[in-house]
Amino acid sequence: MLDGFADEGIANLWTPVAMSKEVGKAPLGLTLASERIVLFRDNEGRVSALHDRCPHRGVKLSLGKVSKDGCLECPFHGWRFASGGSCTHIPLNPMPEEKRRRFSATAFPVQERGGLIWLYTHPGTDTPEELSMPSVMEQPGIHVWHYAETWNAHWTRAMENMLDSPHLPFVHRRTIGGSLWRRMKPDSKMEMEVHPTPTGFRTSWSLDGGSSSAALEWLRPNGMALHIPIPNRIMRLHMWCVPVDATHTRMMLVSTRDFLKLQPLAAVLDRYNKRILREDQAVVESSDPVEAPPASEERSVATDRATLAFRRWYLERKKHGGREPLGTELAPLAS
DSSP states (O other): OOOOHHHTTTOOEEEEEEEEGSSSSSSSEEEETEEEEEEETTSOOOOEEEESSOOOTTOOGSSSOOOSSOEEOOOOOOOEETSSSEEEOOOOOOEEEEEEEHGGOOOEEEEEEEEEEESSSSSSSSSSOOOOOOOOGOOOOEEEEEEEESSOHHHHHHHHHHSSSSTHHHHHHTTTTHHHHHOOOEEEEEEEEEETTTTTEEEEETTEEEEOEEEEEEETTTTEEEEOOOTOOOOEEEEEEEEETTTTTEEEEEEEEOOOOOOHHHHHHHHHHHHHHHHHHHHTOOOOOSSSSOOOSSSGGGGHHHHHHHHOOOOOHTTTTTOOOEEEEEEEOOO
């Protein structure tokens, strides 16, 4: 049961699964790593997450409704479930609470932070690891913009793309990669630095000895933060590549900045950020094989160090059934 999380290497971890604005009065059904999840708000507006499968006859709870008591009511026979999964009512079958406990739905730890709904990919966990998210998303005076769309790609290919700085002057030469494109010469050399962090790693680069003040962060397991250098300003693009199933990934973009916060200029820049995202789509969706393979099955070079560090982590985690892998430190890659 719920093997999809381990199969995708994201078991026992926090991941965003939806934007706060997507969860209103009606339940929201979604798929995470081929597993069905339902999100709903109780009568006080708090978000809960259950396995989108009624324990009675297996129908989707997301087809039901939230009752006046804040519980989620199954559309088939009217069974009701509280935020923690406990069954609160079974119509036509009166019984004591102690007996109803065996009819509970499967619940997941969930938090609403930074305009996103975060789910911990282990059901019934009372004390999951602490949620780590970029503090700028909750910082006063910051304009935060959320956007999501689904790509026809495996999440590992999308994640590696987000951590790959050498593609910037080619895929993004008309946007954020333009300065690199203009500086490149036929014999230019890019050098990469990758440093472990408590949440993954941070990578930066230099071109022909001239360092860049931009940097990428991997936010384990499926997040990225791009620090865009603007003097005396804050601008960061965050991306989470959320696995839907073996061939689909939900791309969740969060833009944060402390300038151009008012309309209509804010909308112009937000559309620009969407354009940057779309520049990657066709390339990522063309990847073959669909899932990132072992490094030995592709030809890699020194500028692939960051993406290969992620790939080692992912493949080791899958091999160990979702447990944190050992021995995946960032080793140098020969030129």
